Amino acid sequence: MEIFAMNFVVGIAQVLDAILSIYFWVVIISALLSWVNPDPYNPIVRILRNLTEPAFYRIRKWLPFTYFNGLDLSPVVLLLAIQFAQIFVIRSLYQLAGAIH
Numbered sequence: 493m494e495i496f497a498m499n500f501v502v503g504i505a506q507v508l509d510a511i512l513s514i515y516f517w518v519v520i521i522s523a524l525l526s527w528v529n530p531d532p533y534n535p536i537v538r539i540l541r542n543l544t545e546p547a548f549y550r551i552r553k554w555l556p557f558t559y560f561n562g563l564d565l566s567p568v569v570l571l572l573a574i575q576f577a578q579i580f581v582i583r584s585l586y587q588l589a590g591a592i593h
Contacts, residue, residue, distance in 0.1 A: 498592040505585035509578060516574045518543050523567035544570075 522544040530537045544567075551558055551566040558565040 494592055498589045501585055501589040501592065505582050505589065508585070509582045512574050512578050512582075515543075516571060519547075519567050519570050519574070526564070 518540060522540045525537060525540060532538070532541075547570050548564070548566040551569050552564070555566075555569065558569055
């Protein structure tokens with residue numbers, strides 16, 4: 493039974509790590525697109541904005557100093573949060589899986 497619990501936790505860690513990695517690149521692409529002001533009706537641009545803008549909005553709301561003089565640092569804060577989650581949460585899940593075995 494322990495082996496199933498260990499594999500379950502490892503599976504969760506790997507899937508979560510993949511999701512965070514994909515979202516990391518989505519945030520980077522969205523931030524780069526904001527510099528060139530693309531067509532807002534483009535479906536890819538709309539998907540990227542729908543995926544990132546809620547997170548950017550919350551960061552701007554909780555940390556208002558991330559937006560000043562037209563410079564929006566909320567993507568940087570979100571990238572740091574994703575990195576922290578990958579380091580802390582994913583490694584903790586792997587260590588938990590090791591402790592189960």
